Amino acid sequence: MSTSLDPVTLAVIQNGLQQVCAEMDVAFSRSAFSPVISETYDRSDGIYHRDGGALIAQGEDGLPVFVGTMQDCTAAVIERAKKVEPGDVFIVNDPYLGGTHLMDVKFVKPFFYKGELFCWLANTGHWPDIGGAVPGGFSASATESEQEGLRLPPVKLYKAGVLDDEILSIILSNIRIADQRIGDIKAQAAALTVGERRLTGMLERYGRDTVDDAIAELRRRAAQQMRAKIAAIPDGSYDSEAVVDSDGVVDAPLFIRLTMTKQGEELYFDFSRSSPPCEGPMNSVIATTRSSVYLAIKHIFPDIPINAGTFEPLHVADPDGTFLYARYPRPVSGCAAEVSQRIAEAVFAAMTKAVPDLLFAAPAGTSGNFSLGGLDPKTGRGFVCYLISGGGYGGHMGGDGLSNGCSTIGISKTTPIEVVEQRYPILYEEYALREGSGGAGKSRGGFGVRYKVRLRRGKARASFVMDHGRVGPQGALGGGDGAPNTVLVERGGETYTPLHLSKEQGIAIAEGDAITVETPGGGGYGDPRRRDPERCARDFRRSYYTADQIRERWGVVLAEDGSVDRAATQAERS
Structure with a gap:
């Protein structure tokens, strides 16, 4: 840590970065038109490193699955961006470029301080429609990406702060209820503007170098904390499995098979034994697969701050040849909302074998x-x-x-x-x-x-x-x-x-x-x-379970008045 960066200043900057993201979240939700954003909060905002898009901070009320995908998406924008200037905003929803499903639309904006690029601001909002075969974009039987909706590579929707009407017209001409989308678009852009203002204020107060040093130190400490948690897990390999109902086209289950290996202070995740790519929309892009592992581990160790350092000890091998590594034109509308949760479930099941008391x-x-x-x-x-x-x-x-x-x-x-x-x-x-x-x-x-x-x-x-x-x-x-x-x-x-x-x-x-x-x-x-039989009796009084269900599942026998028949219960359980 820099000698000029004392622990109090570090903590203040850490919370300040978090507050910038939180204010972006609030601004986005309060000004969005669609209930899925304004009421359901299907959105997220974050700050990303200027060089490679690594996560610096994300709002606590944002969707955890976006924590990994948004940094991958920002990296894709950085790789493809040529000249950028203040006020530019890229729009992108391409699942194969660090995305999720097509309805999750990302805005990515370069943030300049005193004429120099300091970082990138980005957010994701779930649009209620993005075109495609069915209203809402959740085409359960799509067999290619084009059936799911409009796919956008990184393009500048705002150029130097001015909305590009030509790009906008292309988007609005390919989605349903287009007249209602402009409210979400302006809300999404406005949230990034709020982030610019708040981040500028922080840099004015503490100085660019101090904030830069704090970001690097926070990343180092997050990695250190995660490694300390992992070190307490017994070394070894742990297998688990989770099941996806079907891909929507072929009525057969898909299997997520995980081998999790713990070595020292590192965790390795191997999904190579999972089902092959599927015909329907339950394929997962690699960004979503990785992010699903990250969010699962964060569920288990919730006290570790979120930034790119959190993920450094987590190594997800590319599950090439499986439905967890989708490439164009495989359909993916179910990856973020459903397959991601089966991946997390497989991680939970593996970790249960390793550290059952935490799971x-x-x-x-x-x-x-x-x-x-x-x-x-x-x-x-x-x-x-x-x-x-x-x-x-x-x-x-x-x-x-x-x-x-x-x-x-x-x-x-x-x-x-x-x-x-x-x-x-x-x-x-x-x-x-x-x-x-x-x-x-x-x-x-x-x-x-x-x-x-x-x-x-x-x-x-x-x-x-x-x-x-x-x-x-x-x-x-x-x-x-x-x-x-x-x-x-x-x-x-x-x-x-x-x-x-x-x-x-x-x-x-x-x-x-x-x-x-x-x-x-x-x-x-x-x-x-x-x-405890008394807890079963309480559940019966609250009508959560019938007396027959309680006897069948827990071996607890209830008397006519709902109290525990202890003699009968002891006989049932013996």
């Missing part, structure tokens, strides 16, 4: 992506509604899992029902906890949710890319799996479950048709027979 059973592990697009006859305007939903977290040593928690990859939340019903011709007929969905264990899994939406008027097309419909989230250390995801479509007086269970696209629905979704519960942690 937890698998969470719901699906974002529940549900898009509905059509024309509202009342307003005469088109709409694209994008919904995500929560699920149960896994049980852990300290207690039961959280119910209706956000997805593994994000801090995003479900759009408020009132906002959805106000903005779109949709009626929620039910939104409730999915009792009984948590996996059995000494600590049970949390509950998913059950909701039902009905189209109030007009016609629309529904698409969804979800997961965990074939098998539920994994239990840990003898715990049971959580309940799997289910989807039920009521259309024209008939009810059916999609062939691929959790994936379908372009379902034509009319006024009065409805779709019911039940999200997964978390896995159970530990031997169910070791759960």
Whole structure:
């Protein structure tokens, strides 16, 4: 550490950089038009190094899965950028250049201080539509990238602070509800402007050299902290597996097979035994695969600050020849929202074998992506509604899992029902906890949710890319799996479950048709027979489980008044 950089100044600058990102997040959300950004918070903002795009800081309320992908995307912009000047803003959503799926649109802006490039500012916002075969972009049966939407290489949308109308017109001519996108575009650019102002103020106060020294020192310390955590893990190799329901085209599971090796202060992740590239949109680009590992480790060691140093001891071998290393034109719309969570689940399962006391059973592990697009006859305007939903977290040593928690990859939340019903011709007929969905264990899994939406008027097309419909989230250390995801479509007086269970696209629905979704519960942690019988009785009184379920899963027998029949329970468990 520089002799002029005392610990107090270092801590202040660290928090100052974090605050810059947090203010960008808030500005983006407050000014965005689309509920998926303004209400759901499907976005992220960060600061990146001027030379290679390495992460300096990211907002705490941004989606964790973007932590790795945005630095890869920024690096791609730096590599392709020629002359840059203040006010330039690049737009890019190419999944194969450090992206995720096409709906995650990145803005990348060079930040200049006193005429010199100091760093890059970047953000990602989930646009509710980017063109393609179906409204919302989640084409569950796409077989090539072009069917998923408009793909943008790094191009300057703003040149010296001026919006390029020609580039904008190309974008707006290829997406649905184009008239509503300008609000999101200006919000996304405005967030970067806020970052410029706040970062300029920090540099004015502490000086360029001091902030530069602090950034380097913070990266060094993050790597040091991560290595210290890894050092406590026993050396060895640990295998695990996670399952993706299907690719949306071929009705067969995809397997993520991980060998995690710990050597000294380094962790190595080998996914080479995973399934080969798939026909449908569940391929993962390498940036998302790497970022999924990073976010999984950050879940396990949450106290380590996030910057590029955090990832230095984590080595992800390129899983070439598998569906976790997609190349053009493989479709990838499910990679960020779904496959990423299966990758994280595989990491959790491997780490459970290495350090069981730190781990937890698998969470719901699906974002529940549900898009509905059509024309509202009342307003005469088109709409694209994008919904995500929560699920149960896994049980852990300290207690039961959280119910209706956000997805593994994000801090995003479900759009408020009132906002959805106000903005779109949709009626929620039910939104409730999915009792009984948590996996059995000494600590049970949390509950998913059950909701039902009905189209109030007009016609629309529904698409969804979800997961965990074939098998539920994994239990840990003898715990049971959580309940799997289910989807039920009521259309024209008939009810059916999609062939691929959790994936379908372009379902034509009319006024009065409805779709019911039940999200997964978390896995159970530990031997169910070791759960305190009184906790089982409490769950029964709260109507979480029936008496039969409690007896079957935990071996606890309840009397007619709901109290524990201890003699019968002892006999049942013996």
